[in-house]
Amino acid sequence: MALPLGTAAVLLFVLFFELARPRLRRTLARARLAIARARRGHSGESYDPGRERRAEQRARALLRSCVDEEDWEIYNELGFLRVLGPVGAHAGEGPAPYAYLIYPHKPIVAYVPASGELLNEYCVTFPDHTRPFGSSRLPHSDDVLAKWMAITADERRLIGEANMHLPGRQVDPERVRRDLARLSRWERERTERELGGVRAA
Amino acid sequence: MKPGHGEIVLAEGDVDVPEEERELIEAFRRELDAGMWAAVPTEGLAGRREAELVKSFDEVPRDAERVIFFPRAAGGAAPAGR
Numbered sequence: 665m666a667l668p669l670g671t672a673a674v675l676l677f678v679l680f681f682e683l684a685r686p687r688l689r690r691t692l693a694r695a696r697l698a699i700a701r702a703r704r705g706h707s708g709e710s711y712d713p714g715r716e717r718r719a720e721q722r723a724r725a726l727l728r729s730c731v732d733e734e735d736w737e738i739y740n741e742l743g744f745l746r747v748l749g750p751v752g753a754h755a756g757e758g759p760a761p762y763a764y765l766i767y768p769h770k771p772i773v774a775y776v777p778a779s780g781e782l783l784n785e786y787c788v789t790f791p792d793h794t795r796p797f798g799s800s801r802l803p804h805s806d807d808v809l810a811k812w813m814a815i816t817a818d819e820r821r822l823i824g825e826a827n828m829h830l831p832g833r834q835v836d837p838e839r840v841r842r843d844l845a846r847l848s849r850w851e852r853e854r855t856e857r858e859l860g861g862v863r864a865a
Numbered sequence: 866m867k868p869g870h871g872e873i874v875l876a877e878g879d880v881d882v883p884e885e886e887r888e889l890i891e892a893f894r895r896e897l898d899a900g901m902w903a904a905v906p907t908e909g910l911a912g913r914r915e916a917e918l919v920k921s922f923d924e925v926p927r928d929a930e931r932v933i934f935f936p937r938a939a940g941g942a943a944p945a946g947r
Contacts, residue, residue: 719871726872726933730906732914751915771941787941792868800869802936810866810935813904816915827940 716803723805730809737854742846743767745808748777751819765843766811768804771834772826780844785833786826788814866935875934880927893922893932901934 728736731745739745744767748760762783765773771785790802790810802810814822831837867873876892878885897903897920904916905925916933919925925932 715870719869722871723866726866730914730916730933735914788938789941790866790868790936791939792936802866802868803871806866806871806935809933810938813906813916813933813935814902814918814938816909817904817918822938825938825940 720803720805723803723809727805727809727812731812734854738847738850739805739808742843742850744843745812746847747812747815749774749819751816764815765840766808766815767835768807769801771829772811772815773831773835773840775840775844780841782831782837782840785829785831785835786823787829787834788822788826866933868936890922893925896934900937902937904933904935905929906931906933 727739731739735745744765747764747766749762749764750760760777762774763777764786765775767773771787773785774783775781776783788811790807792800801807811822831840875896876889878889880886880889893903903919903925905919907915907917907926909915919932
């Protein structure tokens with residue numbers, strides 16, 4: 665007697681489960697979606713495909729408003745900033761003995777302007793300390809501006825905070841040499857344009 | 866500057882208006898307490914633009930147009946890839 669009843673109970677359970685499975689699946693999917701929405705709502709963020717592009721546009725405008733016009737033109741046309749050293753009180757006393765190239769989200773590269781010799785790479789980041797795990801990065805131009813502000817405000821401190829490596833650790837030395845050649849050509853052409861403008865005037 | 870977002874205006878006001886100055890000071894302290902660095906874009910002795918790091922509101926020049934907060938620098942993880 666118990667065996668047929670037990671078998672019938674199992675069959676009923678399986679039948680009920682099979683009938684209810686599509687509804688259960690839909691309910692679970694809705695619950696997952698609701699949890700995901702609640703999490704996004706809680707953090708005040710939702711997916712916005714244009715957010716990074718707008719952030720970068722704002723970052724470029726901010727960078728432009730902070731640096732010299734010549735530096736902005738270098739960044740706009742060549743994709744990096746150049747800071748002549750030493751920065752601060754001794755700036756402008758004769759030719760710069762060294763300089764830095766600032767790339768977005770890459771180490772700062774120190775080099776000798778007179779010879780083009782690469783000196784060091786200084787790896788520095790600006791992590792979001794409020795979200796130490798999985799935080800987003802600064803927009804490219806904000807990363808460049810943060811490095812520029814930190815190095816022009818307190819060169820020693822930034823270099824002290826950075827991890828120093830020999831050239832070639834993260835930035836391809838050939839790329840840097842090409843960039844220095846592009847920079848040299850850009851400066852020559854700019855000077856020629858300015859001289860041409862003066863002659864024409 | 867906020868990672869993933871870029872520039873966000875935190876507070877605006879006139880330092881000559883006491884109430885607005887108080888709000889600016891509160892915003893300044895909040896950001897520094899959150900571990901941010903504060904910088905004021907200035908013009909250096911050589912006539913080139915540079916930045917000045919400030920650690921308290923008193924260090925901000927009275928005529929400064931803005932203070933930019935950005936995450937504190939740290940040594941990078943330095944993966945060997947290019």
